[in-house]
Each structure stands twice: as structure tokens, then as C-alpha cells.
Ligand SMILES: *[C@@H]1O[C@H](CO)[C@@H](O)[C@H](O)[C@H]1NC(C)=O
């Protein structure tokens with residue numbers, strides 16, 4: 001630039017230097033372009049579910065602090081220690097999975113795209129609709145309904161805790177249920193079809209990955225006032241089936257579904273057991289429910305794939321994945337020394353006081369399985385993402401997401 005602005009003719013050397021520079025830039029551009037084209041295994045990734053994959057949809061919603069993560073110490077290991085709304089010290093499983101699929105940027109939160117231009121620039125690459133605290137059921141996590149529901153139970157314990165805290169532990173407010181996430185997606189598909197035409201849109205959607213991680217909050221809420229486990233699980237899986245069918249009808253073909261993890265072993269549930277039974281260990285009723293839900297989810301997905309032409313799926317067995325890490329906390333690939341307590345949070349298991357700026361924070365996040373009372377660390381999410389992407393049949397069935405993407 002300096003040479004071209006001066007009145008002197010550029011010397012041979014500087015001319016050669018600038019053509020080399022131009023050639024280099026072109027090469028770099030071409031390389032980036034090629035890389036972008038060749039490493040992205042699918043055109044787009046659309047994400048649905050709860051806090052395990054939320055990247056900030058709840059930030060501006062009227063929800064309690066329990067369903068927000070846009071304050072410190074969340075994001076302490078994110079670039080510039082930015083809290084983004086991810087329930088993690090850094091990245092979550094959705095972020096890390098899309099990296100495996102060749103995306104540099106994780107699909108952004110739908111509600112963070114506030115202009116038409118922002119939506120248009122993202123809609124062909126993927127968008128994230130997940131909302132912390134939400135569930136497969138419409139009412140899960142939503143405050144007014146939750147209070148009514150609990151007011152009709154006989155559990156005196158629950159009454160007491162509501163009176164004391166003036167809220168229930170799993171009711172957060174206006175979280176976005178799965179049906180509303182699908183409604184938002186449906187509006188997006190209409191926009192895409194208007195802009196690119198229906199057949200081009202259908203082609204893009206049929207090649208994209210639909211990543212879903214949901215069901216844990218429904219299970220938490222049910223377990224606060226359990227009635228009939230078999231009925232609960234049947235209705236949960238039937239409702240899940242309804243949502244997946246709706247996505248299929250909108251054009252989705254490739255589903256990556258994450259099953260419900262052993263929820264009884266997270267810090268908040270270890271504390272729950274300690275309070276209720278006075279003993280150490282995982283809260284077994286939740287683990288039983290989770291374990292029973294897996295074969296039902298697997299059967300439901302297989303039934304759908306048998307019935308719906310072109311539908312393909314990959315089901316990750318969270319229960320098996322987490323159990324494997326519990327059984328093998330120290331390997332060549334990872335090294336965990338704290339398997340029970342949250343990194344960020346106070347009291348027993350770091351679960352009695354919520355993670356925030358004032359809460360105790362562990363020094364090394366990578367040696368903890370749990371980041372806060374209810375969520376894994378980035379280190380664990382990385383293992384989950386890697387397994388979902390490339391894991392063997394012990395963990396992902398009938399195929400993994402890499403195979404799903406390449407179909
Ligand atoms: C937020 O939700 C609470 C509880 O449902 C409600 O009382 C309050 O009016 C809501 N606030 C806004 C601004 O909508």
C-alpha cells in the first residue's frame with residue numbers, strides 16, 4: 001500500500017513482492033474455500049433440545065436464573081472468558097459435534113438472530129433452537145403450569161420447598177418447549193422456500209443433520225412427583241416420536257438423537273439422595289428411568305425409519321457413554337480426578353449453591369466431570385461429541401453421525 005501511494009514507480013523488487021503477495025492471498029483464499037467445501041460433511045446442522053445444547057436462546061427470555069448461563073462463571077474457558085448462555089465452562093456438545101462435521105462456527109441461537117439479514121446469512125448453514133429447562137412435553141419447565149401441577153400433589157416436601165424458595169426447582173418460566181422450537185423451524189423453512197424455492201430447500205434439508213438432545217427435564221420434573229413410570233415413559237417416547245415425525249414432514253431426513261444420560265449421578269441428584277436417604281451415591285430412581293428409556297427410544301426411531309421413506313438416524317446411548325467414563329476416568333485420552341462434585345457451585349457436591357460469580361470455582365476444569373450441579377464440563381462434552389460423531393456400536397446405533405453425514 002505504501003508503495004502504491006508514493007509518487008515513485010515501484011521498484012522491481014517491490015513489484016515482485018506484491019505479486020507474490022497477491023498470488024499468496026489468492027492461494028489462501030482458494031485453500032480456505034476448498035477447505036470449507038471439502039471439510040463440511042453436510043450443508044447445515046439444525047439443533048433442538050435443552051440446556052445440554054442451548055447456545056443462548058434463553059438469554060433474553062423471562063426465565064429464572066436456573067435456566068440462564070449468560071453470567072460468570074459460565075464460559076470461564078470460552079474465548080475471553082465470555083459467558084454466552086452455554087451451560088458449560090466452555091463449549092457444549094452441539095458446538096463440538098458441528099466442529100467434527102467441519103463447521104468453524106456453531107449454529108447460532110435462533111433468538112439471537114434479530115434481523116432478517118442475520119437469519120438469511122445463517123439459515124443455509126444451520127441454526128440452534130434449543131432452550132435450557134425445556135422438554136419434550138409442552139409444560140416441562142414452564143413456571144405457571146409447574147406450580148399448579150405441584151400444588152395438586154401430596155408431597156409435603158415439595159410444598160415446603162415451594163413455600164421456602166417460592167419456586168420449584170425445575171420450573172423456570174417461559175422456556176421454549178420442543179413444539180415451539182419446531183414452530184420456529186417451520187417459519188424458517190417457509191422463509192427458505194420463498195428465497196431459494198421449495199425443491200432446493202427440500203434438497204438442502206434432506207442432506208442436513210438434525211441434532212436433538214432432550215428428555216432430561218421431563219424426567220426431572222416427573223421424578224419430583226412420580227406416579228406410573230411405565231405410562232410416563234410411554235407418553236414421553238410417543239411425544240418424542242410426534243416431534244420427529246413433524247420434523248420429517250418439514251423435510252428433515254438425517255436425525256442425530258442423544259438419549260437421556262444417567263441423570264441420577266449428576267451432583268444435584270447425589271445431593272438429593274444424601275438429603276432424602278442420608279446415603280452417598282447416585283439417585284437410583286432417575287437412573288432406572290433413564291436406563292429404561294433407551295430401548296424405547298431405539299425402538300421408536302427404528303419404527304419411524306421403517307415407515308418414513310429416506311429417514312435415517314443415529315442414536316447415541318448417553319447412558320453407556322457416561323457409564324464408560326465413570327468406569328474409566330483415566331485413559332490415554334482423558335484424565336478425570338473428580339467424578340462427583342461440580343466445579344462451579346457450593347456446598348455438598350458443589351450442588352447446594354448455584355454456579356455464579358460468587359460461587360467456588362475449581363482450578364482445573366478438565367479434571368472434573370461436572371461443571372455445575374446439572375451439566376458436564378467441556379472436557380466431557382468433547383468426549384460425548386467425539387463419540388456421537390465417530391463412536392462404535394457400543395455407544396452409537398445403528399450408525400454414527402459421520403456415517404450418517406456421508407450417506
Ligand atoms: C415473567 O414471568 C413471571 C412468572 O411467570 C411473571 O410473573 C412476570 O410478569 C413475567 N415478566 C414479564 C416481563 O413478562
Ligand SMILES: *[C@@H]1O[C@H](CO)[C@@H](O)[C@H](O)[C@H]1NC(C)=O
Nearest residue numbers: 324328391392393394395396
Ligand atoms: C467400542 O469402544 C470401546 C471403547 O474403546 C470398547 O471398550 C468397546 O469394546 C468397543 N465396542 C465395539 C463393539 O467395538
